[in-house]
Amino acid sequence: MKKTDNMVWRSFASVRLALFTLLILATTSIIGTLIPQKNPPEFYIENFGQRTAQFFQMLDVPDMYNSWWFITLLLLFSINLIVCTIDRLPNVWQMVVMNNLDTDPERLEKMPHRQVFHARGDAAALADTAATLLARNGWKAQTANKPGGPLLFSQKNAWSRLGVYAVHLSILVIFAGAIVGSTLGFKAGIMLPEGRETDTVYETGTGKPLPLGFTLRCDNFNVSFYADGATPKEFRSDLSVLENGKVTIDKRPIIVNDPLNYKGITFYQSSYEPMQGFNVVITNKTTKTRQTFQIPFGQKISWTEGGIDFGVINQEVRSRMGDVNRLKVWFFDGQGEPSIFWMDNNATQTVSRPTAAYEFEASQVYATGLQVAKDPGVWTVYAGCLLMLIGLYVAFFLSHRRIWVYIAREEAADRCRILVCGATSKNKIAFEKEFTALVDSFTHDSTFQNA
Amino acid sequence: MNSSQLLGITTFAYLFSAMLYIAIFVFRAKKLGLFATLVTVAAFLINTAGIGLRWQESYQAGIGYAPLSNMYESLVFFAWAIAIFYLGLEWKHKNRVLGAFSMPFAFLSMAYASFSPKFGKEIKPLIPALQSNWLIAHVITCFVGYAAFAVACGMGIMYLIKDRKTNAAPESLLASLPELKVIDDIIHKTLVFGFLWLSAGIITGAVWANSAWGTYWSWDPKETWSLITWFVYAATLHARFTRGWGGRRIAWLAVLGFISVIFTYYGVNFLLSGLHSYGGN
Numbered sequence: 064m065k066k067t068d069n070m071v072w073r074s075f076a077s078v079r080l081a082l083f084t085l086l087i088l089a090t091t092s093i094i095g096t097l098i099p100q101k102n103p104p105e106f107y108i109e110n111f112g113q114r115t116a117q118f119f120q121m122l123d124v125p126d127m128y129n130s131w132w133f134i135t136l137l138l139l140f141s142i143n144l145i146v147c148t149i150d151r152l153p154n155v156w157q158m159v160v161m162n163n164l165d166t167d168p169e170r171l172e173k174m175p176h177r178q179v180f181h182a183r184g185d186a187a188a189l190a191d192t193a194a195t196l197l198a199r200n201g202w203k204a205q206t207a208n209k210p211g212g213p214l215l216f217s218q219k220n221a222w223s224r225l226g227v228y229a230v231h232l233s234i235l236v237i238f239a240g241a242i243v244g245s246t247l248g249f250k251a252g253i254m255l256p257e258g259r260e261t262d263t264v265y266e267t268g269t270g271k272p273l274p275l276g277f278t279l280r281c282d283n284f285n286v287s288f289y290a291d292g293a294t295p296k297e298f299r300s301d302l303s304v305l306e307n308g309k310v311t312i313d314k315r316p317i318i319v320n321d322p323l324n325y326k327g328i329t330f331y332q333s334s335y336e337p338m339q340g341f342n343v344v345i346t347n348k349t350t351k352t353r354q355t356f357q358i359p360f361g362q363k364i365s366w367t368e369g370g371i372d373f374g375v376i377n378q379e380v381r382s383r384m385g386d387v388n389r390l391k392v393w394f395f396d397g398q399g400e401p402s403i404f405w406m407d408n409n410a411t412q413t414v415s416r417p418t419a420a421y422e423f424e425a426s427q428v429y430a431t432g433l434q435v436a437k438d439p440g441v442w443t444v445y446a447g448c449l450l451m452l453i454g455l456y457v458a459f460f461l462s463h464r465r466i467w468v469y470i471a472r473e474e475a476a477d478r479c480r481i482l483v484c485g486a487t488s489k490n491k492i493a494f495e496k497e498f499t500a501l502v503d504s505f506t507h508d509s510t511f512q513n514a
Numbered sequence: 515m516n517s518s519q520l521l522g523i524t525t526f527a528y529l530f531s532a533m534l535y536i537a538i539f540v541f542r543a544k545k546l547g548l549f550a551t552l553v554t555v556a557a558f559l560i561n562t563a564g565i566g567l568r569w570q571e572s573y574q575a576g577i578g579y580a581p582l583s584n585m586y587e588s589l590v591f592f593a594w595a596i597a598i599f600y601l602g603l604e605w606k607h608k609n610r611v612l613g614a615f616s617m618p619f620a621f622l623s624m625a626y627a628s629f630s631p632k633f634g635k636e637i638k639p640l641i642p643a644l645q646s647n648w649l650i651a652h653v654i655t656c657f658v659g660y661a662a663f664a665v666a667c668g669m670g671i672m673y674l675i676k677d678r679k680t681n682a683a684p685e686s687l688l689a690s691l692p693e694l695k696v697i698d699d700i701i702h703k704t705l706v707f708g709f710l711w712l713s714a715g716i717i718t719g720a721v722w723a724n725s726a727w728g729t730y731w732s733w734d735p736k737e738t739w740s741l742i743t744w745f746v747y748a749a750t751l752h753a754r755f756t757r758g759w760g761g762r763r764i765a766w767l768a769v770l771g772f773i774s775v776i777f778t779y780y781g782v783n784f785l786l787s788g789l790h791s792y793g794g795n
């Protein structure tokens with residue numbers, strides 16, 4: 064028994080199954096948009112009651128897109144696609160590569176588009192004229208000598224028959240990329256305060272620590288706002304990578320939509336958290352000495368070489384998150400009264416003291432929230448997407464068009480009968496026009512008489 | 515003149531255009547034909563100018579973004595895409611009755627954008643996640659596809675109306691509609707066009723998500739609904755292409771598919787918004 068006769072094979076090769084699977088996928092996918100996904104079990108008990116929640120757990124509804132039954136549907140879909148392709152591709156391939164000069168003249172008489180002419184003269188000379196007319200209409204012809212006379216053939220876009228298969232293949236390529244990504248990659252996150260470094264990130268969902276294989280440092284984080292003061296304009300982190308103590312990436316700025324990729328791991332700017340503390344830079348304008356600090360809130364700090372004591376003694380918070388708008392500084396060089404002043408966050412204040420003038424820069428310490436992803440499958444997925452778009456374009460808008468001109472000597476008379484015929488894989492109306500144009504140029508040539 | 519005024523005029527111009535086409539259909543007022551087309555072209559140009567001006571205004575406001583970033587702006591673009599798609603269809607088929615089943619969608623989209631209190635029309639600064647060229651590509655591709663699906667739905671309705679009384683007298687209203695075979699062909703071609711753009715829309719959305727968050731697909735309700743819509747149209751194309759479906763069945767599927775489109779865009783934002791949709795207003 065040939066594999067193509069097997070019942071199981073036939074049902075897996077059927078488009079009926081494909082339609083069924085597509086509609087089941089479409090309808091079941093709705094469930095996960097109505098019932099919130101990936102919440103803890105208590106959520107479902109609270110919202111849907113004990114029994115329904117139990118039923119949900121049984122069918123993996125809380126994580127339905129990763130459930131055994133949904134994956135099985137996708138698997139069924141893929142098998143359907145593969146079997147269907149194996150079943151049909153050989154015939155289609157045959158259509159692409161076949162030698163159309165072998166076509167039986169009998170079959171030419173049955174082509175969907177036909178026109179018959181008559182002409183006097185030598186068949187070979189007529190074939191030359193016909194070839195010129197074809198070429199003038201954009202059809203480059205090949206010729207073969209048949210027992211009855213010469214046969215000319217020309218075709219366009221034979222390979223476009225493969226477009227559909229490119230689309231189908233692209234779906235499998237995307238699945239393959241997704242599987243590679245989910246088995247060999249990870250999604251994780253890290254909250255990294257300015258000035259700190261880490262060699263570990265934490266898996267999303269499980270919180271499992273994942274070693275990076277290198278060290279990541281956050282040098283700086285900044286959030287800027289639009290004039291309305293409320294809408295964030297840009298989140299920016301400066302990230303450095305250290306490997307074996309050596310800096311391999313130095314303060315690369317990242318923003319949302321422009322991540323950092325290092326050794327296959329990508330760091331995305333995703334959130335931030337204001338911390339209790341400040342980055343402070345003090346410059347003695349007379350001696351030009353300068354010192355950087357990271358200080359906690361409300362604590363006296365000493366800069367011994369500079370002979371300065373200082374601290375942040377109050378702060379004005381803008382948002383619930385704890386963004387500091389203004390801060391109050393206490394600054395003392397051991398002489399007279401200490402300076403106490405309010406200043407804006409992220410600003411510089413000049414402090415005049417008996418000993419010298421100082422510049423005091425302060426900005427709140429932030430932690431940058433990074434999303435960390437490793438997805439070695441993403442380029443496969445993108446390649447699949449590109450293949451899909453190209454395949455859809457080919458499948459929808461290009462057609463395989465074929466033209467034959469058969470010049471048959473007529474027995475009795477010194478005449479030839481000329482059959483111009485053609486066929487297209489789709490878009491008959493456009494081909495009809497093209498064919499009519501060709502026939503017209505035969506009609507207008509005095510060599511040929513309409514039959 | 516500012517962009518809101520221009521877009522306000524656009525709404526009424528599309529209403530006028532839709533009414534003219536409906537008059538051509540209902541009263542067989544063929545004489546109105548050229549006028550209807552001119553009104554539609556003018557409405558489309560005003561719509562274009564409105565979008566352009568809004569773009570410029572956003573730069574003057576010191577924000578500077580393509581006006582495709584919220585619900586209001588996407589509805590305006592939706593109307594724009596329907597209008598140009600329809601004008602192309604009219605030009606190709608030289609049949610203005612099609613306008614009676616297409617331009618009302620352009621009007622409804624503009625009217626919903628203008629009169630619904632749900633979303634703000636002011637130019638608001640963009641949060642960082644929305645500052646991406648992929649977002650622009652995403653909105654354009656999706657809405658070109660949606661526009662085609664809207665017109666396909668209109669053609670589907672037209673088919674179903676005509677098909678109810680095939681043997682209508684020659685001078686009856688329905689006789690002025692194109693032949694069933696022609697409508698069927700327009701539906702199919704429009705669906706094919708829409709499917710290509712919807713596919714591109716889903717893909718550009720995935721690329722955008724990946725560049726912003728490192729996940730190209732997260733089964734978010736919005737993403738999932740766009741995929742459901744894609745499945746519906748894929749099934750429709752297969753039913754036609756390989757099982758020879760046509761006529762009423764495909765007309766119904768064109769309507770069903772568009773309901774799914776609407777749900778993807780509006781339903782997810784407003785009906786499921788308690789859950790976890792993004793991009794609301």
Ligand code: HEM
Pocket residue numbers: 075076077078081085140143144147151227230231234455458459745748751752755756
């Ligand atoms: C959502 C997934 C799918 C997409 C996007 C897709 C896409 C396409 C496209 C664009 C065409 C060309 C249709 C036309 O020219 O009008 C096509 C044809 C076809 N598809 Fe699919 N397809 C999908 C799934 C499947 C599956 C699962 C099967 C399994 C049997 C299948 C079987 C076929 C067949 C047999 C044809 C006709 C090919 C021919 O004879 O030339 N498709 N598909």
